[in-house]
Amino acid sequence: xxxTELLDTPFVIxxxxxxxxxxxxxxxxxxxxxxxxxxxxxxxxMPQFAQMQINAGAVGVTVAKLGEAEAMVAGGIRDILxxxxxxxxxxxxxLSALAGQSSLVVAVDSExxxxxxxxxxxxxxxxxxxxxxxxxGFCRVGVPTGEPALELAxxxxxxxxVRFEGVLTFAGxxxxxxxxxxxxxxxxxxxxxAAETARLLETNGLPAKRVSCGSTPSSPYAARVPGVxxxxxxxxxxxxxxxxxxxxxxxxDCALTVKVTIVSRPGPGRAVVDAGTKVFTSDGGDSRxxxxxxxxxxxxxxxxAWLTEEHGxxxxxxxxETLRVGDTLEIVPVHCCAVVNMVDEVAVxxxxxxxxxxxxxxxxxxx
Amino acid sequence: xxxTELLDTPFVIxxxxxxxxxxxxxxxxxxxxxxxxxxxxxxxxMPQFAQMQINAGAVGVTVAKLGEAEAMVAGGIRDILxxxxxxxxxxxxxLSALAGQSSLVVAVDSExxxxxxxxxxxxxxxxxxxxxxxxxGFCRVGVPTGEPALELAxxxxxxxxVRFEGVLTFAGxxxxxxxxxxxxxxxxxxxxxAAETARLLETNGLPAKRVSCGSTPSSPYAARVPGVxxxxxxxxxxxxxxxxxxxxxxxxDCALTVKVTIVSRPGPGRAVVDAGTKVFTSDGGDSRxxxxxxxxxxxxxxxxAWLTEEHGxxxxxxxxETLRVGDTLEIVPVHCCAVVNMVDEVAVxxxxxxxxxxxxxxxxxxx
Numbered sequence: 001x002x003x004t005e006l007l008d009t010p011f012v013i014x015x016x017x018x019x020x021x022x023x024x025x026x027x028x029x030x031x032x033x034x035x036x037x038x039x040x041x042x043x044x045x046m047p048q049f050a051q052m053q054i055n056a057g058a059v060g061v062t063v064a065k066l067g068e069a070e071a072m073v074a075g076g077i078r079d080i081l082x083x084x085x086x087x088x089x090x091x092x093x094x095l096s097a098l099a100g101q102s103s104l105v106v107a108v109d110s111e112x113x114x115x116x117x118x119x120x121x122x123x124x125x126x127x128x129x130x131x132x133x134x135x136x137g138f139c140r141v142g143v144p145t146g147e148p149a150l151e152l153a154x155x156x157x158x159x160x161x162v163r164f165e166g167v168l169t170f171a172g173x174x175x176x177x178x179x180x181x182x183x184x185x186x187x188x189x190x191x192x193x194a195a196e197t198a199r200l201l202e203t204n205g206l207p208a209k210r211v212s213c214g215s216t217p218s219s220p221y222a223a224r225v226p227g228v229x230x231x232x233x234x235x236x237x238x239x240x241x242x243x244x245x246x247x248x249x250x251x252x253d254c255a256l257t258v259k260v261t262i263v264s265r266p267g268p269g270r271a272v273v274d275a276g277t278k279v280f281t282s283d284g285g286d287s288r289x290x291x292x293x294x295x296x297x298x299x300x301x302x303x304x305a306w307l308t309e310e311h312g313x314x315x316x317x318x319x320x321e322t323l324r325v326g327d328t329l330e331i332v333p334v335h336c337c338a339v340v341n342m343v344d345e346v347a348v349x350x351x352x353x354x355x356x357x358x359x360x361x362x363x364x365x366x367x
Numbered sequence: 368x369x370x371t372e373l374l375d376t377p378f379v380i381x382x383x384x385x386x387x388x389x390x391x392x393x394x395x396x397x398x399x400x401x402x403x404x405x406x407x408x409x410x411x412x413m414p415q416f417a418q419m420q421i422n423a424g425a426v427g428v429t430v431a432k433l434g435e436a437e438a439m440v441a442g443g444i445r446d447i448l449x450x451x452x453x454x455x456x457x458x459x460x461x462l463s464a465l466a467g468q469s470s471l472v473v474a475v476d477s478e479x480x481x482x483x484x485x486x487x488x489x490x491x492x493x494x495x496x497x498x499x500x501x502x503x504g505f506c507r508v509g510v511p512t513g514e515p516a517l518e519l520a521x522x523x524x525x526x527x528x529v530r531f532e533g534v535l536t537f538a539g540x541x542x543x544x545x546x547x548x549x550x551x552x553x554x555x556x557x558x559x560x561a562a563e564t565a566r567l568l569e570t571n572g573l574p575a576k577r578v579s580c581g582s583t584p585s586s587p588y589a590a591r592v593p594g595v596x597x598x599x600x601x602x603x604x605x606x607x608x609x610x611x612x613x614x615x616x617x618x619x620d621c622a623l624t625v626k627v628t629i630v631s632r633p634g635p636g637r638a639v640v641d642a643g644t645k646v647f648t649s650d651g652g653d654s655r656x657x658x659x660x661x662x663x664x665x666x667x668x669x670x671x672a673w674l675t676e677e678h679g680x681x682x683x684x685x686x687x688e689t690l691r692v693g694d695t696l697e698i699v700p701v702h703c704c705a706v707v708n709m710v711d712e713v714a715v716x717x718x719x720x721x722x723x724x725x726x727x728x729x730x731x732x733x734x
Contacts, residue, residue, distance in 0.1 A: 008457040008734050042676060064677040065641075084677065085630045087641070087693055090375040109631050112692035140678055141631040141639050172675060263452045264476050264508040272508050274432075274454070278708055278733050282649035308539060309409060309704060310431040310451065310733060311507055325479035326454050337676060341645055342708075344731055363731075364711055366645050366677060367375050 007354065009261040009328060010275035012339060012346040016355065018255035019237060020052070026219070026236045027057045033223035033231075038062050038081055038212065040234025043337045045362030046346075047075020049237060060103070062214075062232040066091050067365025069098060075361055078102040081131075083168060083214070083232065085113035085141070091367070092120035095128070105129035105210075107168045109141045114156050122161030130156050131168040131210060132201075136193040137186075138172040145197045153201045153208070166210030166229070167201070169194040174217040180247055187213075187221025195227025217248040240336035241295055245288030257297060257330040258339065259347075260312065262323055271323055273312040275331070279342050280307055283335035294331040304331065374721065376628040376695060377642035379706060379713040383722065385622035386604060387419070393586070393603045394424045400590035400598075405429050405448055405579070407601030410704045412729030413713075414442020416604060427470070429581075429599040433458050434732025436465055442728055445469040448498075450535060450581070450599065452480035452508070458734075459487035462495070472496035472577075474535045476508045481523050489528030497523050498535040498577060499568075503560040504553075505539040512564045520568045520575070533577030533596070534568070536561040541584040547614055554580075554588025562594025584615040607703035608662055612655030624664060624697040625706065626714075627679065632692055640679040640696065646709050647674055650702035661698040671698065 007013070030037035039053045041061040050061045050072055060079025063069045069080050078101075085108050086095050098104060099121055106128050108114045114130065121128050132153045135142030143149050149167065157164040171190035177183040190213050198208035212230040213222035219231035235243055238256035243249035258280065260273035286292050293312070294304035301317025312331075316323065323329075333339045340346065341363055348356040374380070397404035406420045408428040417428045417439055427446025430436045436447050445468075452475050453462050465471060466488055473495050475481045481497065488495050499520045502509030510516050516534065524531040538557035544550040557580050565575035579597040580589035586598035602610055605623035610616035625647065627640035653659050660679070661671035668684025679698075683690065690696075700706045707713065708730055715723040 006457070008455065010733050084641075085692075087630045088376065088628050090373070109633060110692050113630065116693070135633065139633075139637075140675065140680060141633055143633070261455050263454045263480065266476060266502065266506075266508055266510070274451075275733065277648070277650060277705065278731075281644070282651075282705075283644060284649075308507065313507060325452075325477050326483070338644065338649075342731060342733075364645075364709060366377055366642065366709075 007259055007347055009259050010279045011259045012343050013257050013259050013330065014238065014346050014348050015255045016348055016350045018253055022237050022239060022253055022255060023053055023056045026233055029220050030223055030231055031057060035223045035228055036230040038230050038232050039237065040214070040232050041068060041072060041362065043234040043237055043340065045071065045340055045360050046358055047072055047077050047361060048358055050075070050077045053237070065366055066094055066098070067367045068362040069104070070094065071362035071365055073098055073102045081105045081107070081212070081232070083107045083170070085109060086117055087113050092116055096120050096124035096126055099126040099128050105131060105165060107131045107133040108156070109133040109143050109152070111152065111155050114152070114159060114162070118159035118161045127161050127163060129165040130162040131166050131212060132156060133168045134193060134197050136169040136171050136190045138170060140170070140172060142169065145193050146200065149197045150200055150204055153206045157206050164206060166208035166212065167194055167197045168212045170214035171218045171222070172215060174215045175242065175246065177217060177246055183217050183247065184221045187218035188225055190218050191222035191225025191228045195225055198227055216243060217246045235337055238336040241287035241289060241332055241334045242284045251289070251295065251332070254332045256336045256339065257332055259328055259330050262325055262327045262329070265325055268321065269316050271314040271316055273314060273329065274310065275312050276307040276310045278309050279339060280312065280333050281335060281338040281342060282307070283338040287334050294333055297330040297332065299329065374626055374714055376626050377646045378626045379710050380624050380626050380697065381605065381713050381715050382622045383715055383717045385620055389604050389606060389620055389622060390420055390423045393600055396587050397590055397598055398424060402590045402595055403597040405597050405599050406604065407581070407599050408435060408439060408729065410601040410604055410707065412438065412707055412727050413725055414439055414444050414728060415725055417442070417444045420604070432733055433461055433465070434734045435729040436471070437461065438729035438732055440465055440469045448472045448474070448579070450474045450537070452476060453484055454480050459483055463487050463491035463493055466493040466495050467491070472498060472532060474498045474500045475523070476500040476510050476519070478519065478522050481519070481526060481529070485526035485528045494528050494530060496532040497529040498533050498579060499523060500535045501560060501564050503536040503538050503557045505537060507537070507539060509536065512560050513567065516564050517567055517571055520573045524573050531573060533575035533579065534561055534564045535579045537581035538585045538589070539582060541582045542609065542613065544584060544613055550584050550614065551588045554585035555592055557585050558589035558592025558595045562592055565594055583610060584613045602704055605703040608654035608656060608699055608701045609651045618656070618662065618699070621699045623703045623706065624699055626695055626697050629690055629692055629694045629696065632690070635688065636683050638681040638683055638690055640681060641677065642679050643674040643677045645676050646706060647679065647700050648702060648705040648709060649674070650705040654701050661700055664697040664699065666696065
C-alpha cells in the first residue's frame, strides 16, 4: 500500500527509516557515555518499537503506568522500569501478578508507596526492584537529595519483597530550556544530583547500583556525568516540534506525522484539515519554529494556525493556494507522545510503502 | 459497587442524576423555544447517552465524524446529522454504507464535498440529506451568508442522491464570551444569520426546512430567534469548567469527574495525583474559576496547578494538609468532551453506587 494512498485520514504514520536512525543515534550517545539506555515507552506505547530499541542495545524499557507495563509484557518485553509510584490495592495486585512474569523495578518517593508495594509483592511471593526518586529541580515528585533520600533508601532497603537498587531523577525542566547551554546545565545538574545522592547512600551502606536519569533533551548531558548508569529518554524515537524547538531533535528527523485531508477551503489563504485536538491534542501550544500547531511536510509556508476538536485550520502561503478539497498532507505534531495516545493504530512506513499497521497496545493505559 | 471504592484510578465517573437533570434542562429550553434539540454526541460518544437524550425529546444526534456516526448506528441510534464535510473515497464508501442503515444528513461548505457525496450515495442507490454550512463569524468552515450560500444551495439542490434540507451554523466564538450579554449577542447573531440565510434561499425557490444552530453556550439564545428550527449543543450533558467559566453551566451540575489517587505528597502544600494530560488533556488551560486545571469535589481550596502526561500537581490549602498518599479525589475537568475521548470506559453512578461501566464506543473515532 502506498504511503499517500488508501490510508483513511486522519492516520498517524511512522517512518521506519527515520525511527531507526533516531534509535541508533540515542543508543550511540548512551554507549559512548558508558551508560545503559532504557527508553521511555510512553512515547510509542508499542512493544514492536520497544523491541526495536532493545535490538539496538537498550537494556529494557521505562513506563509511567502499570497499564503500559502490562501492555509491554503482553508484547514480550520483560525488563521494565515503572518510573511511577504504584499506589492502591487494585494496582498492587496487578503489580504482583506482573512481577511473576517479568523483571520489574518501581520508583517510589514515599514510605507509604514503598511499604504498600513491599506488602503486596511479599505476600504474593514475588519481588521487585526499587529506586528512590529524587527531585532534581522539577518539583513534581521525588524526595529532596540528602537526608530525606537517605532516610527513604534505608526504609526501602529494609523492606521484604523489594530490592533497593538505586536512585532515579527526572529533569522535566529541560522542556523549558531555550538554548543548548541551558540544556547542558540542566542535564549536568540532573546527573550531578543523581550521582551525589547515590554516593551518599553508598557511603551509608546502601549500594546504589543504578543511577537513572530521564528526558530526551537532558539525557545526552546527564549520561556523561560520572556516576550516572542509565538514561531514560522517550520522545527521541520519533521527535516532534517540541523537541525541535528545544534543539533536541532535527525537523528532518521527525519520524511521526499525521496524514490529514483538506475538507474545506473556506476562503483564500485558508484550508481546514480533518484533524484537530482529538488527534494533535492541545499539548505544547504553538511550536517554537513559527509554523503554529504543526509543520506540514513539503509546505514550509503553511501555518497550522489553530485547532478545534476535529478541525485543523491552516493559513496558506501564496504558493499553497493550489491546494484543494480532497488533497492530503502530512503534519509533524508538536507533541508526538500525546498523538500516539489518541489513536488505536499507526501505519508504519518504509519510504513510500506502508509495511504494517500496528495497534497502539498501551493507548489510554493510564491506570 | 460503591462509587468511591474499587474503581481503579484514574477512572471517569458520570453522575446519572446530574446528567438527567442537564438533559432535561436543555430539552426544556429547546421545547419552550419551539425548536428541535439534536445534541452533539461528540461530548459523550456513547449511544446510551444519545438514547437518554432521545428519550427526553431529542430528535436524533449530531456527530462530527463519520466514525462517531458508525458508533451511534451500531448502538441503535438511527437519526444522525454529520456536521462535517465528508471527503475522500474511503469515507464516501462508508457514508454510503451507513446511509443504507440510518437517516443521515451531512453538512457541506463546498461544491467539491457536495458532489463527492452525491456521486457516492447515488451510485450506491441510497440518499442523504444535506445542509449548507454558513459561517456566522467563527471563521472555521462555512460559506459566507448571502450569494455564496445561495450558490452552494442551488448546486446541492440539483444533485442526485442528496436532499437539500437547509442551513447549519456553529458559533464557536461563544467559548470566548466573557458575560451573559456577550453570549446572548453571539447566540442571537448566529440565529439571525442562519435564519436570514434560510429566508434568502426560500425566496429563491430553495425551501430550507432545517435551520440548525450549534454550541452549548449559544444554543439557548439562538433557539429563540424566529426561523431557527434546531439547536445542537453537546457539552451541556455533563458540563465542565470551561462551561462554568463561560457562565453556561453550574459547577454543582457538572456530572463528569475523574476519580484519581494521590500517589505522592512531596512536601507541605503539595500532592500529586495519578492523572495528567493523558486523561485531562491540555484543552482550555486553567479554568476561569481560579482552581487551575480542574476542580476537586469537596476541596474548594485545592488548586490543580499543573499537569504533565501522567501526573497532576495539586496545591493544597491548609485544611487539605491531612490528605495522604492513597487517598482518592474526584476532579471536575476543564473540558469534558476531551476527557471522554481519552478513556475506553466510564463508570456510570447513581448517587454513591456504580450502576454500570460503559465503553466509550466513539472514542478516538476521528476518521
